[in-house]
Amino acid sequence: MNSFDDGLLPKNDTHRKIIHLDMDAFYASVETRDHPELKNKALVIGQDPRNYHGHGVVATANYIARQYGVHSAMPSIKALRLIPKNKLVFMSPDFKKYHSVSAEIHQLMHEITDNVQSIALDEAYLDVTENKLGVTSALQIAINLQKKIKKEIGLNCSFGVTYNKFLAKMGSEYSKPFGRTIILPEEAQQFLAKQKIAQFHGIGPKTQAKLAEMNVFTGRGLQKMHVRDLIKHFNRMGYLMAEHANGIDLSRVIPDDERNRKSIGIERSYEPSVYSEQTALTNLRNYVNDLADKLIERNFYANTVVLKIRNSDFKTVTKRRKLDHATNNPLELYDVAKDLFDPISSSFLNDGIRLLGVTATDFTEADYENMDLDLFIQ
Structure with missing residues (x-):
């Protein structure tokens, strides 16, 4: 390393x-496959600005168009100026x-x-x-x-x-x-050392500019930096850059059916029922910790926390709270879950808690550039 x-x-x-x-x-290739006559044309997928009062954005372009400097998210009017008229074809996307x-x-x-x-x-x-x-x-x-x-x-x-x-x-x-x-x-590491900073996924223009001020232009430059200095200048992003520059990424491939779940919850039934507040809160804290691990693993932040509780008579109450800010921090999640639990705890503990659970929902995927680093730096 x-x-x-x-x-x-x-x-x-x-x-x-x-x-x-x-x-x-992709889009351009699909259209070229379906319209072979476009094979030697500079194909731009997006609105033709000549038909939309100069408006429109390039969704994608084939490799011929890219040779003229056209790229995704470019204003269509600019593509019109870059490509010779006899070569250029605009096509509206067919999603x-x-x-x-x-x-x-x-x-x-x-x-x-x-x-x-x-x-x-x-x-x-x-x-x-x-x-x-x-x-x-x-x-x-x-x-x-x-x-x-x-x-x-x-x-x-x-x-x-x-x-x-x-x-x-x-x-x-x-x-x-x-x-x-x-x-x-x-x-x-040798492969990464040769790559320009712009090739590192997740390092945006602002971070690239700041690294350039530090004379870091390639992966080798990142590899030479002390991880503590990267953290000092870029917080969580700096730590991720240090990992990636050294070929480290422990995140797993998360199957689509798992990622598309609208909520993640943990609940447990008790036999016999729970009558101790301390036991109930200890269990709740454990569930929240497991829940936070699942959120962090998926790179998700929760915007809503839901508490579910059932007594021995099978009376069930579900309470939810919209958070002030999205989080996957277990301490913050537990504070919310406990706030939901406290007002109703006495009546349920008197009858015995048969089921207790906590769910996170309304997900936001973490912003790669702006995550906080939970490390204490001397």
Whole structure:
């Protein structure tokens, strides 16, 4: 490990086999597949500004258009100025069709594993450490999937294969289009050292500018920085940068059906019933701690906490509170749960608590740039 970390960075985990699959210019490629006459045109998916009083934004563009400097989120009027008129074609997006094609691609992924985490219509992580095919080579799985998508759906994709999500995404973006990148554990730090800071997922323009002021322009520059200095300047983001610069990302691939759950809750039934307030609150604290772990693991913050309580006569009360700010901090969650519990605790304890539970809902995904670091820095 290159960074000076004083034991702050966790031990790396390199046993997993992770694929990040990214479709190449997805919307534009779907349209080119369906309209072969556009193959040699600079295709821009977005509103034609000539028909919308100069308004419109580029959703995506094919690789011919990108050679002229066109990119996603660019004003369409700028694309019109960059591309010769005889080359340029605007096409309005057809999201119904793109959703349908995406579903076909995901079906092929699920033939390999159900540990598929979708990031968008055109990209996903797959954990193939264990898979339905019984194939041990993640590279071979990725190559076969790439070929199958090309043959059965008629589209190109790129992939990165390695031991964690962060590196896998860097790999898929490293060699596009129709790219194939494998990053072995022993090669990870050398690979990262050569990458420009802009290639590090999650490091936005403001952070890039601040790093430039510190003469840090590449992964090697990050690796040379003391992790405590990164934390001092960037808080939680600095810690994540230190992890990523050293090839560490312990976050797991969270299957779509798990991510799409609208709430996460923990409840337990008691036999015999609980009559002790201390026992009830101890149990409640344990449930909240487990709940917070689940939220943190999924990178979720909760905006609402729900308490559920039932007595021996099966009288059930559910109370909820909308929070002032989203959180996954167990202390904050417990304070809210206890506030919900206290006003009704006496009547339920008198009859005996048969069931107690706490649920988090109304999720917000954590802002990568603005998470607080719960470390005490000397």
